[in-house]
Amino acid sequence: MFVNAKHDAALRNFAERFGPVVGASYEEEGDTRFGEQLWSDLKTEHAVYRTAWELLSVRRRSPRPQRIRDLVKIIVDGISHWPEQHAREARLRARRKLGPPGWSFGRNDLEWLRVKLAELDILCGPRKGDRLTRFIQVPYSESAIAQLVLCRLVNAYPTEVRMFGNTVAELPVSDLLFGVRPALYAILRRELIGDCGVRFCKDQTCGRLFAVTHGRQEYCPDRKCEQRHRQRKYWLLHGSDKRRERKSGLRHRTRKFRRVRKENP
DSSP states (O other): OOTTOOSHHHHHHHHHHHOOSSOSEEEEETTEEEEEOOHHHHHHHHHHHHHHHHHHHHGGGOOOHHHHHHHHHHHHHHGGGHHHHHHHHHHHHHHHTOOSOSOOOOHHHHHHHHHHHHHHHHHTOOOTTOOGGGGOOOSSOHHHHHHHHHHHHHHTSOEEEEEETTEEEEEESSOOTTOSHHHHHHHHHHHHHTTOSEEEOSOTTTOOEEEOSSTTOOSOSOHHHHHHHHHHHHHHHHHHHHHHHHHHHHHHHHHHHHHHHHHOO
């Protein structure tokens, strides 16, 4: 809903329904909580979050390096205020004795992202009159840098696995008192990871641990493992019938051979 908001009214409706994305203040009156959402912050956060989702989608389609660079620049420029927002939330929490923020993003994280943006500038080609970048080697491809940037974003908002009602869910560590941004990036985290991770090969004769590259992958990269497993499964289901057919065919050929010998002694 937030990422697909196309006009100001949709953004306003989201903030009114779910609360501020990043709160500038926090007040309580009885059981009612109030959070202030600055309009400029809301617009900026929407642009950054929407761009992050676009970067997540284009990295799978081998886009032009310049396109990845433009998206990363929008993200880096948009999150330049995150360190100040973190310091502001820490001060407000300290006054109310609410504990530290459940997310973390400092100057070092911002500088790291700016370095990745500079590496993308190099991969996109040297600028006119810039001879130095021609001799600088970047250890990652454009798609790899896009994934590193997304990892840095979601890692700013850690999650933990705990009970949610009657089910187990991965939820943000933050209590969301100062905005629902940690929950938004928890959604992005799940989409970034997907069903990938590590698994044991389904072939019992292999059983190796391997890195999953797509959600439905059940076998290690060795194609023989999948072939062996499917053959074994086929014979478990149809082996008795095949053996019965083979034996009946053998008896039929034996009887026919005996009949031919009797007719031609």
